[in-house]
Amino acid sequence: MHPFRYEPAADTPAALALGAAAGAKYLGGGTNLVDLMRETIERPDILVDVSRLAGDITLDDHYGLIIGAGVKNTAAATDRLVRERFPLLSQAILAGASGQIRNVASVGGNVMQRTRCLYFFDDAARCNKREPGAGCDAVEGFNRNHAILGASPACVATHPSDMCVALAALGATVRVDGPHGERDIPIVDFHQLPGETPQIETVLRPGELIAAILLPANGVAARSSYRKVRDRSSYAFALVSVAAGLELEGDTIVDVRLALGGVAHKPWRAFIAETALKGGPATPAAFRQAAAAELASARPLRDNAFKIDLATRLIADTLEKLTQTAEPAQ
Ligand SMILES: Cc1cc2nc3c(=O)[nH]c(=O)nc-3n(C[C@H](O)[C@H](O)[C@H](O)COP(=O)(O)OP(=O)(O)OC[C@H]3O[C@@H](n4cnc5c(N)ncnc54)[C@H](O)[C@@H]3O)c2cc1C
Incomplete structure (x- = not known):
């Protein structure tokens, strides 16, 4: 070391x-x-x-809920306010790692965790993220776990966090503190696609520190769910995951939140599917069509074409199950 x-x-x-x-x-x-x-x-x-810094979870009139960056993953997932108002977040955190790791891991560290690409971890392999300009052995290698959306010839790694997929669906904001003061960054803009510079993973500037996550109120809490497909039922990273939330008026979709994990270099907010669904009927056919539209730009590698069908079905099935959830209490 x-x-x-x-x-x-x-x-x-x-x-x-x-x-x-x-x-x-x-x-x-x-x-x-x-x-x-x-x-x-x-x-x-x-x-x-x-x-030991920023270890509180607080309600805020303006921002909704503020989760300090130092809050442990277990504390965030089990907090009463989080479970009541953002059950999607609680489920996503609990789907990750193990109890012991979640007891130690912080919210800020979870946001900043690095990819689990095997070639990134293997210093005998070529990796543009580890060594810019070296090349990428994953592109032609064993790439079952790799990205199908937004990848580049320089990098096909995925972002590993479950928590961040829920944060993307919930429209969270990352508050950072730095040498030039505080700034707020929507989580969907915080992580970057790889392009030519996969070593630059976030928009965080040198010396900046994540201070907190801000969660705005939402109307989807009662009908929301995080589903994760993986090779083992625990202690494994996602092949594909979906964070989904629905707000319905009768059979009409008033609001829908969708984000995918395991498919891209960043948590993937499914804006195309959301736009296709908003204001329309909550039917299985509409869910399937919207999911297919979101995955239309997917570019599979040799070993991971299965992720396209898996993600499409997972989105459609999760949304359909949410329509069957009991009507939220008024
Ligand atoms: C065996 C194993 C299985 C796992 N499985 C999963 C899984 O299924 N799903 C999942 O989502 N995760 C999984 N994880 C990852 C786990 O969630 C992360 O390791 C953890 O969230 C990182 O948090 P930490 O506080 O320990 O971060 P650290 O290891 O301390 O730091 C990680 C990165 O964050 C930076 N950092 C930390 N705090 C801040 C801050 N406040 N501001 C700016 N930068 C900061 C550090 O500099 C570092 O670059 C697994 C980990 C292990 C070891």
């Missing part, structure tokens, strides 16, 4: 001052970063421990 200095931050200004140094990286629960340091894929000189 590359030698590093460990600096626990007492508060946000101290974290930002320490985080401004060259070679510094923020440390949450360490469940992802420390693994990557052991593999020498990440080689920070200074670890700025922010795990």
